[in-house]
Structures are given as structure tokens and as C-alpha cells.
Amino acid sequence: MFRIGQGFDVHQFAENRPCIIGGIEIPYEKGLLGHSDADVLLHTIADACLGAIGEGDIGKHFPDTDPEYKDADSQKLLQHVWNLVSEKGYLLGNLDCTVIAQKPKMAPYIEEIRTNIARLLQAEPEQINVKATTTENLGFTGREEGMAAQAVVLLIRNES
Numbered sequence: 084m085f086r087i088g089q090g091f092d093v094h095q096f097a098e099n100r101p102c103i104i105g106g107i108e109i110p111y112e113k114g115l116l117g118h119s120d121a122d123v124l125l126h127t128i129a130d131a132c133l134g135a136i137g138e139g140d141i142g143k144h145f146p147d148t149d150p151e152y153k154d155a156d157s158q159k160l161l162q163h164v165w166n167l168v169s170e171k172g173y174l175l176g177n178l179d180c181t182v183i184a185q186k187p188k189m190a191p192y193i194e195e196i197r198t199n200i201a202r203l204l205q206a207e208p209e210q211i212n213v214k215a216t217t218t219e220n221l222g223f224t225g226r227e228e229g230m231a232a233q234a235v236v237l238l239i240r241n242e243s
């Protein structure tokens with residue numbers, strides 16, 4: 084049995100914040116603002132996974148009013164979500180995701196991010212694809228006010 088889920092998330096750039104994407108800290112003059120570490124890519128993937136298993140979204144599981152999640156490492160949030168997926172008997176089919184940002188340039192970090200996501204989802208890097216696109220200087224991403232990310236995940240039920 085298959086389940087599909089999609090995710091979308093946005094975070095604003097701010098001074099004096101780390102720029103953590105897919106669990107990897109990217110050298111950049113600005114970082115992302117959020118209650119947690121604001122890892123826009125991992126939040127998107129977590130939402131896609133929760134969507135696939137019909138479990139709502141990350142705001143439901145990790146409320147931004149809860150001090151426990153202040154500056155939380157989003158890798159831990161995604162691992163918690165992945166445990167829910169595993170408990171329901173699903174394995175990863177594949178994950179495809181896109182980082183939408185005018186800057187920073189993501190290409191030098193894509194493989195490291197891919198490997199890290201594979202580790203978090205107990206999968207092989209070949210099951211993961213990470214892309215990046217600008218918005219050709221248009222909109223809030225084009226003005227470098229923030230970043231967005233989207234993801235689609237396919238889960239496969241382990242019937243054995």
C-alpha cells in the first residue's frame with residue numbers, strides 16, 4: 084500500500100541567526116527566524132511525512148507556544164515524525180524536495196544535505212532528491228526576505 088504526502092514551509096531571514104538547511108549549517112550573512120532552529124527544509128519534509136500518514140502537521144505535534152521547542156534541532160523533530168511513520172509500518176519509497184531561495188547558493192551543499200536526510204529517514208541517498216531554485220528575483224524569496232521549501236514523499240507499507 085502506498086501513501087503520498089506533500090509539504091510546504093516558509094521562514095523569514097534575520098540577522099544573527101544560523102542558516103540551517105536540511106540539518107547542515109550553510110555559511111551565509113543571514114539566518115532563518117523561527118521558534119525552533121527554523122530549518123525550512125526539514126520542516127517541509129516533516130509535514131510531507133505527517134501528511135502521508137494522516138497525522139496533521141508539525142504545528143500540531145510541536146506547538147510554537149511550547150518552550151520545549153525553543154531553538155529546537157529540527158533533525159530531532161523529523162526523527163520523531165519518522166518514528167511515527169515507522170510505527171505505522173511504512174518505509175520510504177522516495178522523497179523529492181525543492182529549496183526556493185535567491186540566496187544562498189545551495190548547490191555546494193546539496194549532496195551533504197541529501198546524505199543527512201537519508202540518515203534521518205533511515206534510507207539510502209538514492210531515495211532522496213534535493214533541488215534548489217531561485218524565483219528570478221521575484222517575490223519575497225527574490226527580494227531575499229526569506230526562503231521556502233516544498234517536498235513530496237511516497238511511503239510504502241511493509242506488508243510482511
Ligand SMILES: Nc1ccn([C@@H]2O[C@H](COP(=O)(O)O)[C@@H](O)[C@H]2O)c(=O)n1
Nearest residue numbers: 184185186187188189190215216217218
Ligand atoms: N538558492 C539556489 C538556487 C538555485 N541553485 C541552482 O541554480 C540553478 C538555476 O536556478 P534557477 O532559479 O535559475 O533555475 C538551479 O537548478 C540550482 O541548481 C542553487 O544552487 N541555489
Ligand SMILES: C[C@@]1(CO)OP(=O)(O)OP(=O)(O)OC[C@H]1O
Nearest residue numbers: 117118119121142145146147152
Ligand atoms: C517547528 C515549530 C516549533 O518549534 O516552530 P517554528 O520553528 O517557528 O517553525 P514553523 O514551520 O513556523 O512551525 C512549526 C512550529 O511548531
